Amino acid sequence: MRAVDIIQKKRDNIELSSEEMTFLLGEYLAERVPDYQMSSFLMAVYFNDMTKEELKTFTELMMNSGEVIKFQGINKFLIDKHSTGGVGDKTTIALAGLFAAFDIGTAKLSGRGLGHTGGTIDKFEAIDGFVFPETRDELVKMVNSVGTGIMGYSDTIVPLDKKIYSLRDVTATVSSIPLIASSIMSKKLAVYADGIILDVKVGSGAFMKNIETARELAKTMIDIGDSFNRKVVTLLTDMDQPLGFAVGNSNEIIEAIETLKGHGPEDFTELVETIVATALEIKGDVKTLQEGKEQVAKAINSGKAIEFLKNFIKAAGGNPNLVDDYSLLPKHSGEIVYRAKESGWISKIEAENIGKAAMVLGAGRATKDDIIDHSVGILLTKKVGDFVEEGDSLAILQHNNKNVESAINFLDKTYTLSQEKVLKNKVILEIHSNIGL
Numbered sequence: 001m002r003a004v005d006i007i008q009k010k011r012d013n014i015e016l017s018s019e020e021m022t023f024l025l026g027e028y029l030a031e032r033v034p035d036y037q038m039s040s041f042l043m044a045v046y047f048n049d050m051t052k053e054e055l056k057t058f059t060e061l062m063m064n065s066g067e068v069i070k071f072q073g074i075n076k077f078l079i080d081k082h083s084t085g086g087v088g089d090k091t092t093i094a095l096a097g098l099f100a101a102f103d104i105g106t107a108k109l110s111g112r113g114l115g116h117t118g119g120t121i122d123k124f125e126a127i128d129g130f131v132f133p134e135t136r137d138e139l140v141k142m143v144n145s146v147g148t149g150i151m152g153y154s155d156t157i158v159p160l161d162k163k164i165y166s167l168r169d170v171t172a173t174v175s176s177i178p179l180i181a182s183s184i185m186s187k188k189l190a191v192y193a194d195g196i197i198l199d200v201k202v203g204s205g206a207f208m209k210n211i212e213t214a215r216e217l218a219k220t221m222i223d224i225g226d227s228f229n230r231k232v233v234t235l236l237t238d239m240d241q242p243l244g245f246a247v248g249n250s251n252e253i254i255e256a257i258e259t260l261k262g263h264g265p266e267d268f269t270e271l272v273e274t275i276v277a278t279a280l281e282i283k284g285d286v287k288t289l290q291e292g293k294e295q296v297a298k299a300i301n302s303g304k305a306i307e308f309l310k311n312f313i314k315a316a317g318g319n320p321n322l323v324d325d326y327s328l329l330p331k332h333s334g335e336i337v338y339r340a341k342e343s344g345w346i347s348k349i350e351a352e353n354i355g356k357a358a359m360v361l362g363a364g365r366a367t368k369d370d371i372i373d374h375s376v377g378i379l380l381t382k383k384v385g386d387f388v389e390e391g392d393s394l395a396i397l398q399h400n401n402k403n404v405e406s407a408i409n410f411l412d413k414t415y416t417l418s419q420e421k422v423l424k425n426k427v428i429l430e431i432h433s434n435i436g437l
């Protein structure tokens with residue numbers, strides 16, 4: 001077999017056999033097929049898509065390129081909630097309390113932030129003393145005792161994705177739906193969960209800029225889940241503005257805690273309630289999404305959710321009292337109010353620019369090796385659909401005297417105001433699944 005013949009077949013839109021895929025990916029991983037041939041193959045996929053069978057084989061080969069983990073000895077129903085990445089997405093923090101309150105386990109690998117999007121691992125590290133499990137045994141112990149175990153991604157999980165992703169990045173093939181779907185699903189399938197909930201962000205601050213491509217991605221990931229007999233639910237959710245008000249690390253921890261106390265922003269609360277209700281539907285504990293949401297509201301109002309979050313923080317080495325005393329979190333030294341330059345209804349808040357403003361203040365990384373300042377960020381005071389008078393506060397820059405001008409420059413490019421009344425954005429746009437939800 002020769003790589004060039006396989007590339008030619010894909011170029012001519014002829015379905016590849018499992019043997020051909022296995023050869024190409026195996027030889028590429030072993031560095032006997034060079035980057036230029038793999039680039040050419042990826043471009044052929046970009047133009048010609050993959051058949052269902054090809055996608056299954058490709059995802060399986062990716063998944064099996066490294067460790068496949070089925071945590072032994074976990075006595076809970078496991079849900080893996082994954083987001084395709086957004087601005088202000090602190091969902092996993094809130095879920096650490098809520099899933100546990102319903103005896104739903106989380107045993108997952110999470111990432112760090114890069115560019116305008118933040119990462120769950122960074123956010124939890126805002127908590128002094130917080131450490132993640134380093135071994136599988138430690139993670140299993142944590143899941144069994146407090147319901148939630150989160151570990152950083154290791155290079156041993158789907159190494160082929162890392163290699164192919166770097167190539168996609170420099171060959172204009174990142175946005176291929178089958179390549180995105182197999183990249184995400186191979187990582188989800190490599191770490192076992194009973195149900196997978198995929199939060200596919202849609203909008204200016206997300207990978208998927210419009211609902212049509214997001215829907216196609218969602219359906220492709222569900223098809224892959226089907227091929228592996230896994231329950232998959234995808235939520236298409238709004239990222240045409242940041243999620244909630246807080247964008248940063250400390251401030252996002254606070255917002256997630258406030259949400260578990262029943263004082264969260266409307267959009268974030270709706271998203272969290274929907275995800276947990278969906279998990280309860282997958283688990284079979286409720287019959288409808290509405291029933292699930294009512295249960296979630298009860299867990300929040302009774303204080304159960306916040307107690308479980310405290311358990312998790314304590315088990316990870318942090319001080320659980322921080323849920324009632326935010327001075328225990330890193331604190332920025334200065335604040336600047338960013339004000340509206342005219343009156344009107346806010347029709348757009350470019351999420352990506354808010355993410356970049358927070359990043360330059362220090363809340364995120366421009367490059368992999370940057371060090372995060374957990375105390376800084378952007379706190380929005382208004383959202384799409386709100387009316388503002390000229391001079392009203394739109395956002396607060398929480399800073400430590402670093403790059404404030406640059407952050408303001410990003411904010412200057414962020415807001416669009418309309419003279420016509422604007423409706424609030426819906427946060428849940430669509431739900432798709434392979435289990436009839």
Ligand code: URA
Pocket residue numbers: 084174179180181183184207
């Ligand atoms: N997230 C992934 O893990 N892979 C992609 O290709 C895109 C987003």
